[in-house]
Amino acid sequence: MPPREPLAVAEPAELPEPPEPPESAERPELPESAALGDRPAFAEAEVAQVAEAAVDLAAVAVRVRELIVGMCASADGGHLGGSMSLVEILVTLYHEVLRIDPTRPQAPDRDVLLLSKGHGAIALYAVLATRGYFPVEWLDRYAAPGGPFLAHPNRAVPGVEMPTGSLGHGLALGVGHALAARLDGSDRRCVVVLGDGELQEGSVWEAAMAAGSLGLDRLTAVIDRNGLQLGDGTEDVIMLEPLADRWRAFGWTVREVDGHDRGALRAALTEPGAGRPVAVIARTVKGRGLPYVEGQVRSHFARLGETQRGRALRAVRRGIR
């Protein structure tokens, strides 16, 4: 067995100076403060450009992985493994499934995505950028002091709906959104993306019980089932299986898919729930795209040095085999 290459480096990685965000009257200013509130988004022409460039979603997924690697090469590092496992889930949702308009991030009838596994924030930021909520260059300022890009989702970032990251909160928020949609007579939906380790929080099951009981069929939970949590395999910490049966027992329709297969994800995420909330158990690989850490606990958090960044970028550009 080859020796493991340590992912975390002792000293902060050397980083080039972040480029200035491009000057453009139509581009939104990078929010310097963490103040809440709606932010201006791209001009429509720019969004159209982004959308056109985004036709090849496999390429978008590669781009998202590159951006994740870039953020993990920041001085503070990032949640690498669990962000990599999320890529196809978020790309499919934001580029193919959700009814959203990046030029109107607060449109009343938009679908809402809540990233309950908030430590996947860098994947969310990257996908929001590729979808046109803000310029991709902003991500160079990830974790920059005074900036909006926190390691957990921050509402100052355009497109982020609510702050999450303390685990076990997202599904209850989703129940509230779905309930509001029902009261409004709206068909808008709420998708909550959960980590599998997060399911150890009891509050998840409080919300699952409520959603099943209320028959909230505009609510979807996507479980990023990569099988690993910070310190060990989920089944080695507190077992979650039989996971599908558990959700079914709480009154949910359950669909199990390969979480890196965008076609399968799209099908599972678009079919209506028929009176029940839908749980999509997306089997994923932690660290997906970096073969030398795939499925390994050590991929959880990384601070990539220059060499490691280069290696990681080469790996994700070679694509998923």
Next chain:
Amino acid sequence: MSAAGPAAAAGTTAPAGGPRAGRDVYRDLLVELMATDARLVCLDSDTGLFSGVDFGPASDRYVNLGIAEQNLMGVAAGLARSGRIPMVNTMATFASTRALEAVKVDIAFNDLPVRIVATHGGLAAGHLGPTHHALEDLAIMRTLPNMTVVAPADADACARLFRQALELPGPVYLRLGRAATPDLAATLATADVPDAPPVRLGRVQPLRTGGDVVLAACGPYPVLAALDAADELARRGIGATVLNVHTIRPLDVETLDAAVRATGRPVVVTVEEHWPSGGLGSAVAEALAERRPTRVLRVAVPDGFVAVAGDQRYLLERAGVTAAAVVDRAVAALR
């Protein structure tokens, strides 16, 4: 925020036989308001408060989420983020301790207009014991940014303050009791005290004025204890100003400070149904200490669990939250 109009008295009509419980008055008012204000959503946690209530056309806006307080707060936040004004109904100790992180992260951090209506505040749960007593809730809630913290002193004030709180853009913690407590206006009338100004959210309500010492209280029995203490102090030739500090956060420091300055003696006695740390006494001490040296003597439930049987009034007496204790502190401080 504005003073409540005459309609605020709706639901406060005391039936023959005495005052009503604040939570019953709140419930009736909520049902009335929900009929006309489609933003309002009532979230229950199997409290029983709404058993048998007919919400009429608003019935789809009453949702019993069961015994799951973390979820209750998260659902409220999701609803509020979607444009609704949710009333969260649970007991004070569950709102402030069991569900605290959801209150902090989901509600306070997002500055959402959720109204946390917490019954069984203080020792109101009586013989249900320390698991159901809430002697920490004011301390906890007033640490949270964006949160407004209110503890009405009688049923009428429950209705008025609730109605005023509905207009706030951010979250509100409204601390109610369980059983009926004496009607403050009736008490003041009996005591031949000139009319107190109407209760206004965010403003200290002066109940009577005296020249020697300020008594600042919140909650039903503490305010009554302060009023009784003022009577006794008057008999001893000591004039006491009595303030009903129903809004703990934001604290009306100006009125409080002005009242203390008016006495010419830097002494305040606080009275509350709460542990000594973090509640009204702490809030008053912190605020006044930033202005000028002031002695703040706290009459509160001693720093311990009250694990004996008894109703709210008995437990408060036993804990020493009494008019006699207030008199003792005031006299000692002025000596």
